[in-house]
Amino acid sequence: MTPDAHRQFKDRLYGQFARIGKALSSPHRLEILELLAQSERTVDSLATEIGLSLANTSQHLQALRQAALVESRKDGLFVYYRLAGAEVFELSRVLRTVAERRLAELERLVREHFSGRADADAVPMAELLKRARSHRVVILDTRPASEYVAGHIAGAISVPVDDLHRRLQQLARGREYVAYCRGPYCVYADRAVELLRASGRRAQRLLDGFPEWRAAGFPVASGVQPGALK
Amino acid sequence: MTPDAHRQFKDRLYGQFARIGKALSSPHRLEILELLAQSERTVDSLATEIGLSLANTSQHLQALRQAALVESRKDGLFVYYRLAGAEVFELSRVLRTVAERRLAELERLVREHFSGRADADAVPMAELLKRARSHRVVILDTRPASEYVAGHIAGAISVPVDDLHRRLQQLARGREYVAYCRGPYCVYADRAVELLRASGRRAQRLLDGFPEWRAAGFPVASGVQPGALK
C-alpha cells in the first residue's frame, strides 16, 4: 500500500461520509426529514407545509435520495416519500441534541419563543407510559389526522389541534389529559394544553413527540381509531 | 402567534440545526473530527496528516468552531483543538453508521480496499473486555504515541505501528495479542496483526477503535505506560 493509494482511499471514504453530511447541511432538508419522521408524504404536501416551490422541494428530495436518506413510492399521480430507515431519524435526533447542547443561540431562540411555555410541567415519555398503563390518562394526538393514521402512541385518540375547539365537549371533564405532537419544538401540543386548561380540564404536554416515542421502543399503533370520537 | 411569525421561528430553528449539518458537509472536516476524537491536536499536525495547507486547515477549524463542535486552547506557539464534547463523537459515529447501512457505494469501496482483511476474525469490544479481565490477552495500541498518552484502553501498551518491527522481540511469544487503533477504517491494527502473525504470534484486531471503546464506557487510562516497554 503506497501512501498515495492510502490517501486516495481516505478521500473516497470521507467523501462517502460527507454525502450524508451534505444532505444535512440545508435547513429545508432538515425540516423535510422531520416531517417525514411523522409519516410518508407527497412532494406537494411537503412543499405546501414548508413554504417552498414544488420544483425546489422535489430537488431537495432528490438530494436526500442521493444520500440514501429517503425512499419513494408512486401511487397514481402522487409520489410518496418516506425516511429510508429508523437510523435516519436517529441521526437527525442526535444532530438536534448536539445543537441543543452546544449552540447558545439556539437555546436563546427557543427560550424567547416559548417564553410562556411551562416546560417544567411537561411529561417525560417513561412517566406517560406508566400513567397510561394504569389508565389514569387520556392521550391526545394533536397532529394532522393523516399522521395519526400512519402511526401513533398506542391508545391515543386523534384530535388535530384545529379540530380541538369544536370537539371539546366530546372530551370528558374530570379526566387527566396529555397531548403530544411532532416533537419538542412543535407547538400543537402546547396549544391543545392551553385550550384544555382554559376549559377547566387538567392537561399537560408530552416532552417529546411521536417519533421519539417510537424510537424509544414504546407501544405504537396505526390506522384509524376505534370509533370513540368522530 | 401569526403564521408568519411561526414560519420565521421555524426558519431560525432549522437554520440553527443546519449550522451543525453544514459543519459535517465537508470530507476534510469529517476527517478532522475523527482525528480529534483520538486526542487534541495542533493545527499544523492536522494539516500535515490530512494533507491540507495550514491556512485551509485553520479555516476548516474555524468552521467547526462556529458550529461549536470544537474548542481550542493556546499553549505557547501552538493552538490545540479538541472536540467540544462526547456528543460530538457520538454524532460523527451515528453519521458513519448511517453511511455504512445506506450507501452501497461505501460498502463496495471498503470491501475492495480491505479485500485481504479477515474481518470475521476481528474481536468485538465486549469480547476483548472479557479476555482482558481474565488476563488472557496483551492489548497493543498501534496509534502514534501522543494519542496513546492522551487516552488508551486500560492495560494496553503503546506500540506505534511504525515501531512494531524493531520492537517485536520485546513481545513475548506464546501470548495472545489484540491490536487496536483509531477506528474500524484505520489500518494500523491490520498492519500490526499482519506483522505479529508473520512472526509466529497469535494476533487479532479489535473491530472498533479507541473512541468507540471510550464512548461505550469501557475502562480507559491516560498518560505514559508503566515502564514495561521502552
Next chain:
DNA sequence: GTCATAGTCAAGTAATTATTAAACTACTTG
C-alpha cells in the same frame, strides 16, 4: 382523444463555499 394535476428535469442566475496566496498577528528564542 383533451385537459388538469403531480412531479421531474434542464437551464440560468444568485449566493455560498473551498482553496490558495499573501499579509498579518502572536509567541518564543537568542
Next chain:
DNA sequence: CAAGTAGTTTAATAATTACTTGACTATGAC
C-alpha cells in the same frame, strides 16, 4: 530587539449549491 515558527485573516478565484422559471413526463378524469 531581530528572527523564526504557528496560526489567523483577507482577498481573489474556482467550484458548488439553492432557487426560479419553463419545458417536459406520467397519470387519471372526462
